[in-house]
Amino acid sequence: MPPAAAEPLTPERILETTEEVLRRYGPSKATVVDVARALGVSHGSVYRHFPSKAALREAVTDRWLAKSVVQLEKIASAPAETAPSKLETWLEALFEAKRHKAGDDPELFATYTVLLAENSGVVDHHLSQLIDQLALIISEGVEAGSLTAPDVPAAARAVFDATGRFHDPQYAADWLSPTIITEFEAVTALVIRGLRA
DSSP states (O other), rough: OOOTTOOOOOOOHHHHHHHHHHHHHTTTOOHHHHHHHHHSSHHHHHHHHHHHHHHHHHHHHHHHHHHHHHHHHHTTOOSSSOHHHHHHHHHHHHHHHHHHHHHHHHHHHHHHHHHHHHHHHHHHHHHHHHHHHHHHHHHOOOOOOOOBOHHHHHHHHHHHHHHHGTTOGGGGGGSTTEEEEEHHHHHHHEEEEEBBO
16 A cells, blocks of 8 residues: 655655565566555656665665664674673574575565675675674674684684575575574584684
8 A cells, every 4th residue: 555645755765665565576576666656656756766776676675684784783782791602692693584584574585685696785785794793792702712813804704604504595495494403503503612712
């Protein structure tokens, strides 16, 4: 159901409607005209806020990915836990977030996968944010003496790469396996053991 016509056309309103359109039609069939129609405006009005379909799709993906970054940032910056425990909690939260995105929102997850294949700057930024959060946790552990890493940024990247099967969209089909949790726990334990001081 289109929003009330009296409502001002804002980038946020366009993004919310675009998400609905992507869910309804999927990333390959959704058009800017579909978004404009759902908003009750001309497609030119949408283009005034987003210069192309690609820009609109990237903005939707950025908004969608930002939700998980915010949740993970809360874990990374929490003062209470030890670094090894925080690292385990963060990796679990990332895995759960990706699994839920794939299972609960398959159309937007498909859009994310399309953008990943296009080497989108939005996806690169998202990955950098995640690796920076890992670096923060590892650095904390090094300072506290609970983790060891001569090169914290390299260690953060290595942890991210080593756990890729549990957050990289290309492995989404694996996440349905009945043994995936056991496999995740084994890899996470190995990674954390390798970083312990």
